Amino acid sequence: MSDDKEDDIAAIVRARAAGSELWAEHAPAGDPFAAAVRATRMAMIITDPHLDDNPIVYVNQAFCSLTGYEESECIGRNCRFLQGVDTDPRHRMQIREYVENNQDLHIEILNYKRDGTPFWNSLFVSPVLDREGEISHFFASQLDVTERKEREQGMERLASELAQAKSMLEGQVDDRTAALMQTLETRTKLLTELDHRVKNNLQLMISLVNLEKRHRASELEHEALEAIRVRLHALGLVHRKLYNEDSIGCFDVSEFVRNIVEDHQLQSGRSDIRLVFNTEPVSVTSAKAGPVALFVNELVGAAMRYAYQGRRGSLKLGLHAMREGGERQFKLSIADDGYSAREKDDTRRSTAGSILALLARQLDARIDWCEGDAHTLVRVTMPCAEPDHSGSLTDLSSDGGHVIGRH
Amino acid sequence: MVGTSLADTEPTVLVVEDETLVALDIEIAIEDAGMRVAGHAIRGSEAIALADAHRPDLALVDLQLLDGATGIAVAKHIITHGGMVVFMTANRSALPADLAGACGVIGKPFTGAGLVAALRFLKLVLAHQPIATAPPQCLELGSSCEPLSTSDVASTGEGPQNDLASSKRLIN
Numbered sequence: 001m002s003d004d005k006e007d008d009i010a011a012i013v014r015a016r017a018a019g020s021e022l023w024a025e026h027a028p029a030g031d032p033f034a035a036a037v038r039a040t041r042m043a044m045i046i047t048d049p050h051l052d053d054n055p056i057v058y059v060n061q062a063f064c065s066l067t068g069y070e071e072s073e074c075i076g077r078n079c080r081f082l083q084g085v086d087t088d089p090r091h092r093m094q095i096r097e098y099v100e101n102n103q104d105l106h107i108e109i110l111n112y113k114r115d116g117t118p119f120w121n122s123l124f125v126s127p128v129l130d131r132e133g134e135i136s137h138f139f140a141s142q143l144d145v146t147e148r149k150e151r152e153q154g155m156e157r158l159a160s161e162l163a164q165a166k167s168m169l170e171g172q173v174d175d176r177t178a179a180l181m182q183t184l185e186t187r188t189k190l191l192t193e194l195d196h197r198v199k200n201n202l203q204l205m206i207s208l209v210n211l212e213k214r215h216r217a218s219e220l221e222h223e224a225l226e227a228i229r230v231r232l233h234a235l236g237l238v239h240r241k242l243y244n245e246d247s248i249g250c251f252d253v254s255e256f257v258r259n260i261v262e263d264h265q266l267q268s269g270r271s272d273i274r275l276v277f278n279t280e281p282v283s284v285t286s287a288k289a290g291p292v293a294l295f296v297n298e299l300v301g302a303a304m305r306y307a308y309q310g311r312r313g314s315l316k317l318g319l320h321a322m323r324e325g326g327e328r329q330f331k332l333s334i335a336d337d338g339y340s341a342r343e344k345d346d347t348r349r350s351t352a353g354s355i356l357a358l359l360a361r362q363l364d365a366r367i368d369w370c371e372g373d374a375h376t377l378v379r380v381t382m383p384c385a386e387p388d389h390s391g392s393l394t395d396l397s398s399d400g401g402h403v404i405g406r407h
Numbered sequence: 408m409v410g411t412s413l414a415d416t417e418p419t420v421l422v423v424e425d426e427t428l429v430a431l432d433i434e435i436a437i438e439d440a441g442m443r444v445a446g447h448a449i450r451g452s453e454a455i456a457l458a459d460a461h462r463p464d465l466a467l468v469d470l471q472l473l474d475g476a477t478g479i480a481v482a483k484h485i486i487t488h489g490g491m492v493v494f495m496t497a498n499r500s501a502l503p504a505d506l507a508g509a510c511g512v513i514g515k516p517f518t519g520a521g522l523v524a525a526l527r528f529l530k531l532v533l534a535h536q537p538i539a540t541a542p543p544q545c546l547e548l549g550s551s552c553e554p555l556s557t558s559d560v561a562s563t564g565e566g567p568q569n570d571l572a573s574s575k576r577l578i579n
Contacts, residue, residue: 192500199497200426203516207432210519214435229518236516240497259544266543267520 011052012076018048019057019075022137043067043142045079046128049135053078054099057137066144068114079140082121084112095125102127102135108145120149195243202236230267231355234260234297238289250385251289253296253330254279254319260297261317264304272312273304279319282330283385291359292382296332298356299378303334306346307377313337321384330384334377344369347377418533419445420526421463423454423481424495425473429515433467433495436519440526451477458485464533467513470496479507493529493546506549513545521545 027034037044043063047054059074067074067082083092091109098105104126111121122143130136209229213222237259242251258277265273284292303315318333348369351357360367365382420437422444424430434444445463448454450473458466458481466485470478479502482492486508494502497515506512510532513525524543531538532552542548 192498196498199515203429203497204426206516206518207426207429210432210435211428233516233518236518240514240516262544263518263521266524267518 008076011055014051015048015055015057015076018051019046022046022048022057045074045140045142047079047138047140049099049138054138063142066113066119066142067111073114082111084110084116084118086110086118087112095123099125099138108149111142118146119144120146191243195239199236199239202232202239206232206236230264230301231294231297233263234293235290237263238293242286242289249286250283251286251292253282253284253292253332253384256293257296257300257317257319257332260293261300261315264297264300268304270304270308273308274312274314276314276316278316280321282319282321285385288363291363295356295359295363295365295380298351298354298359299332299334299380302347302350302356303377306350307334307336307339307343309340309343309346324381328384329381331379331381333379335375336377338374339377340374344371344374344377417441417443418464418530419443419461421445421454421457421461421466421485421490422447423449423451423466423468423472423478425449425469425471432519433522436522437467437526439519439523440530442526442530448472448481450474451481454481455484458488458490462488463490465529466490466492467495468492468509470494470498470501476501479503482507482509491529491533493525499547505551508551509549510552511542511546511548514547517545 023034038060040060041062043066044060045056045063046058048057051057055076055078056074059069059071063069063074064071080092087110091107094107095105095109104124106122106124108120108122110118112118122145123140125138125140127135128137128139206229209225209232213225213229216222216225237256238251241256257279261275261277265271265275308315313336316333316335318335319330321328321330323329356367359365360380363382365380368379368381370376370379420442422430422433422437424433424447427447427449430447430449434447437444442465445461446457448457452474454466454468454472454477457463466482468478468482468485470476472478472481478494478496482494485492492509494506494509494512495515495517496502496512499512499514502512510529513522517525521543522545525546528538528540528542528546
């Protein structure tokens with residue numbers, strides 16, 4: 001023990017002697033460089049690598065002010081006494097490595113003052129060469145950058161907190177989106193299911209009427225049931241179209257009109273009537289789809305039945321959108337090469353006071369029987385939807401092409 | 408309502424439909440179209456048994472049956488064994504894009520006349536008759552059922568049902 005102590009004292013003495021020698025050699029009175037080192041506010045030390053463990057041989061006043069150590073407490077010690085519990089071992093290794101290799105080094109390392117206060121030390125270490133180019137000393141300067149370092153660490157903490165908050169929020173958004181998608185999926189399923197049921201029930205009704213018809217013998221009964229069947233079918237056709245396409249909320253009248261006319265022809269066996277379609281995409285809101293379908297159905301049914309009495313002919317169906325008085329409307333017309341007065345009259349009279357007239361009121365439709373014009377049977381004008389879903393409607397009508405296959 | 412007198416050579420059709428009233432309506436349409444009803448199943452299991460027993464030329468299959476959504480499985484079974492299938496459903500969106508290999512779909516609700524027209528068209532397909540007209544609007548054909556061209560009848564042959572069908576080519 002006492003030997004060690006004696007060794008320590010001897011080392012201090014040697015370091016002191018080396019420091020004094022250095023001072024005497026380089027800093028005679030009036031040397032401005034020495035004066036600068038002594039008086040600068042930058043903490044500086046000099047160590048002697050020729051002595052055991054490269055001890056400090058000189059500290060300036062600023063070093064003492066920074067660390068709180070007296071000069072006498074520093075001389076003869078390796079400057080690692082500034083390190084403490086939280087000093088990063090990688091930083092220590094780095095210093096040792098650079099010093100052993102005689103390299104310049106700048107590092108920021110956690111050091112401790114005499115009273116135990118930690119501080120961030122921006123440390124410069126640089127070897128000092130003598131005239132022969134040999135390393136004679138090491139010079140080191142220290143700057144307290146605790147404030148900046150803490151600010152940086154604060155920023156890092158803040159950034160990581162922000163990142164955490166962000167990822168938490170993103171997680172919440174994802175969860176919410178997933179929940180909404182789930183709801184949407186459920187609702188879509190529900191809608192599909194409902195649509196499916198409506199169509200199945202309409203099918204059931206149509207089949208019921210069909211079966212009933214077979215058990216009825218009289219022409220009158222047949223006619224009555226057939227009239228109901230056709231109307232149910234028109235409604236069925238609407239439901240088949242209504243939710244099948246992307247254009248939910250809209251109903252394409254042009255495709256429906258074609259289908260209903262073709263159906264009536266099929267049903268009445270009037271293949272001698274040539275169908276000519278001149279239609280453009282026209283849509284009405286889904287809410288109006290049913291009444292519009294029934295309306296068109298009545299009109300076409302009456303035309304098929306009364307306007308081509310005992311003759312072949314062509315049924316030219318026109319459907320056009322237009323704007324009248326700022327309101328969007330569509331015009332539906334049925335024409336031929338020439339109707340007899342009786343055909344026109346019979347057709348008109350068959351619809352008087354009928355479902356057609358009632359629906360016309362509801363739909364705000366104007367029916368013009370075009371008296372005096374033998375070529376046009378009837379012309380109907382009614383309000384329709386703005387073409388804001390025109391994209392999907394175009395898709396729909398072009399899609400329908402290969403399915404229907406009759407253009 | 409009664410079809411042709413060549414009852415033995417009329418194509419046979421299996422009706423797979425859980426609504427018995429609708430099924431009856433379909434059966435009448437089958438006869439009106441000059442075809443013969445091979446049987447009526449209201450369950451998937453029943454449909455498969457009937458199909459195996461009678462080997463119908465055509466099966467009209469609803470998706471939702473009394474024992475659940477077994478229509479597609481029924482269709483696949485029948486197609487695998489060389490039969491032709493047309494779905495009849497109000498739930499078109501439940502079908503896969505390739506219609507599970509089926510020849511086509513008839514959307515519900517259908518009308519008697521529409522169904523008869525569709526069946527007449529399918530009868531021509533079964534008989535390998537060249538078809539000049541497009542399918543009726545209520546019948547949507549699947550990709551596996553290209554309408555026959557007048558020039559190349561053999562190109563659609565893809566199973567035993569065609570041999571069966573070609574033996575009945577005289578029917579129209």
